[in-house]
Amino acid sequence: MTYGYVNSMRTRPGQRDEVVAILLEGVDGLRAAGCHLYAVGVVDDDPDLIRVSEIWESREHHDRSLQLPETKAAIARAMPMLTGEFASQEMTVVGGLGV
Amino acid sequence: MTYGYVNSMRTRPGQRDEVVAILLEGVDGLRAAGCHLYAVGVVDDDPDLIRVSEIWESREHHDRSLQLPETKAAIARAMPMLTGEFASQEMTVVGGLGV
Structure with missing residues (x-):
């Protein structure tokens, strides 16, 4: 059973697209780290919000x-553009399509 | 750009697994309807909660x-087992892995 994680983060005004670009830079390394899905999304009516829906081999x-040097570097670059307002949801995936 | 949808629903006590089974029954038809991902999940510390993370070709x-006869029939069967407490989040997927 895989692990699902949905994460929302709020950026400082006007900096969403820069943070999205940072999130997408690291995508190539994710598969090797055990990531099955990493979907970065934006929201029509909230121009400073980013959502990321992830599915991983396991929570571990x-x-x-998050401890990989490239992840830590990306977080360090993005952090000044974030307000600190985060929300996350976890789940254990029990089945479905494409999981 | 695809459409992401995350949905949480609360079941009446003890009925989670029955609702999960209904949600998973319809999986075969989803791909033809334009669904890329349909991950049904449960949560460690909340035994009556179900989360579904979806990615679709488009919001449309x-x-x-939701208008397909099989979807309507599944919703009708699940509804009496739900409390009516729902929460959903939408996003426009702009990139990532597996999207």
Whole structure:
């Protein structure tokens, strides 16, 4: 059973697209780290919000990925553009399509 | 750009797994309806909650799928087992892995 994680983050006004670009830079390394899905999204009526929907081999794979040097570097670059307002939801995926 | 949808629903006590089974029954028809991902999940510390993370070709494909006879029948069967507490989040997927 895989691990699902949905994360919302709020950027400072006008900096959403820059943060999206940082999030997308690291995508190539994610598969090797045990990531099955990493969907970065924006929201029509909230121009400073980013949502990321992720599916990982396991929670441990996800947590470990946060310790990778490239992840830490990306977080450090994005952090000044974020307000600190985060929300996340976890789940254990029990089935479906494409999982 | 695809459409992402994350949906949480609360079941009446003890009925989660029955609702999960209904949600998973219809999976085969989803791809033809324009669904790329349909991940049904449960949560460790909340035994009556179900989360579904979806990615669709477009919002229109998602909305249209709700009108399919098999979807309507599944909703009708699940509804008595739900409390009516729902939460959903939408996004326009701008990139990532597996999207």
